[in-house]
Amino acid sequence: MPNVISADWKLQMSSFARQTINPHRLMVETSKVFPNPEKKVITLQLGDPTIGNFSHPPEAVEAIHNALNKDTFSYYPTNGIQEAREAVADYVYKNDGTLIDADDVIITSGGSSSLELCFFLLANPGENILIPTPSFNYKTWLHGPNIVSKTYKLDPTKQWEIDLDHLESQIDSKTKAILVNNVGNPCGNSLSKNNILEVIAIAERYRLPIISDDIYEHFVFPGVQYYSVAGLSKNVPVLSCSGLTKRFIMPGIRLGWIVIHDRSNAFKEIRRGFTQLLGRNFGPNCSIQKALPGILKNTPQTFFDDTVSRVQKLALTAFNLVKDIRGLVPIEPNGAFYMMVKIELEHFPKFKNDIEFVEALTEEQSVKAFPGPCFDFPGYFRFVLTVPMDKLIEACERIKEFCADHFIDENECQKLIIEVPEKQEVSNMKMVEITVT
Structure with a gap:
């Protein structure tokens, strides 16, 4: 019999997993807040x-069916099959006018994998990457391997x-790159040409590459001009991350890509690094790669135009309804699926912060939203604008009722300029369960 050291199992997760x-997923999976059963x-x-x-x-569904019928389900090159990479290169040229080669494209398992x-x-x-605030949850990938995230501000005014x-x-x-998200999540913002050019100038001055999160590329409302970081850069090397998730309405397909825009052969070493990292998981799904040329080439512009038009109507409806609610200040989006709403918490003294506000909204009105700390931006909550119109209107009506129930008009209270309140820790939140309806 082997010696028994301990009768108890003492297994702990790694520091990578702990960090x-x-x-968002933590809130979804560990909720202690329950909606109103009557609504x-x-x-x-x-x-x-x-x-x-x-x-x-x-057209995308047809392309996938065709690929499934023809595919042999073999291992493919880790950076993606030639036809898929060529299709992405053609797609980029068609949409941005940027000439790249298939060798500049890496096929990945979704946009998140591209960023990672x-x-x-x-x-x-110990080194750091600059990310915006508010922003998508980039820290999910950075903090595990002890990469430091340093945030720079976006101006809500x-x-x-x-x-x-x-x-x-x-x-x-110790800064190694600047991440730019355009069109943005959670703000639904599209950066101006001048703003992007200034960022590029800063990156060039400090010899920093740019990681461009372009998953919402071209998803701007009519009348808004979209500018890509890679399309405007002349000298700064850019890694552009995108995929099928948002513009093609295919989040579960899990196929994305990285486009290497290398103006001066600055990424020579980086290209070798990609080859080595890609050997860890042998590339994304083979059949979806086979379908990618058909998806990118055959999806008509009318599909994109119709999608954007419908989301814009939802966005305008939500903005116009919420801007008339006392205590809330929505910031009108000009693209993507989202709108950020500032909570004038001085008018809601019952709640210490936006987390308690959102929790109470769930408990009383069965309307669920993510509070600002999920995006490193306390004092706000994020609207998703892709629900059916009747549900969106009803949600706004319930939010109006909720605010009316809790709003306190303080005559002496001056209207605050939109600013970032003191940081709240996400880890201290009560978690809000998500329910798909």
Whole structure:
């Protein structure tokens, strides 16, 4: 008999796992807040347009069926099959006018995988990457391997433009890249040409590459001009991350790509690094890669135009309804699926912060949203704009009723300028369960 050291199992997760926290999924899976049983739940949380309102392009479905019928389900090159990479290169040229080669394209398992690869490739433990605030949960990938996230501000008073002075002030000797998200989540903002050019100038001055999160590329409302970071850069190397999730309404397909825009052969070493990292998982799904040329080439522009038009109508409806609610200040989006709403908490003294506000909204009105700390931006909550119109209107009516029940008019209270309140820790939240309806 072997010696028994201990009768108890003492197994612990690794530091990598302990530091890897997705605040959205954590809220979804560990909720202690329950909706009002007398009201059907309306969720404004998850940025999945396929839930109850939008559908995939039929041309994409046909391309997948054809690929499944023909595919042999073999191992493919880890950076993606030639036809898929060529299709992405053609897609980029058609949409942005940027000439690239198939060798500049890497096929990945979704846009999230694209970002993760870029982070792991560019930074070592203890080094940092600049990310915007508010922002998508980039820290989920950065903090596990001990890469530091340093945040730069977006200005809500200027349609969420990048605060250039603050961005530059965050750069130090350990900064390895600047991440730019355009069109943005959670703000639904599209950066101006001048704002992007200034960011590029800063990156060039400090010799920093740019990681461009372009998953919402071209998803701007009529009358808004979209500019890509890679399309405007002349000298700064850019890693552009995108995929099928949002514009093609195919989040569950899990296929994305990285496009390497290398102006001066600055990414020579980086390209070798991609080859090595890609050997960890042998590439994305083989059949979806086979279908990618058909998806990208055959999906008509009318599909994109119709999707954007429908989301714009939802966005305008939500904005116009919420702007008339006392105590809330919505910031009108100009693209993507989202709208950020400021809570004038001085008028809701019952709640200490936006987390308690959102929890009470769930408990009383069965309307669910993500509070600002999920995006590193307390004092706000995020609207998702892809639910059916009747549900969106009803959600706004319930929010109006909720605010009327709790609003306190303080005559002496001056209306505050939109600003970022003191940071709240996501880990201290009560978690809000998501219910798909």
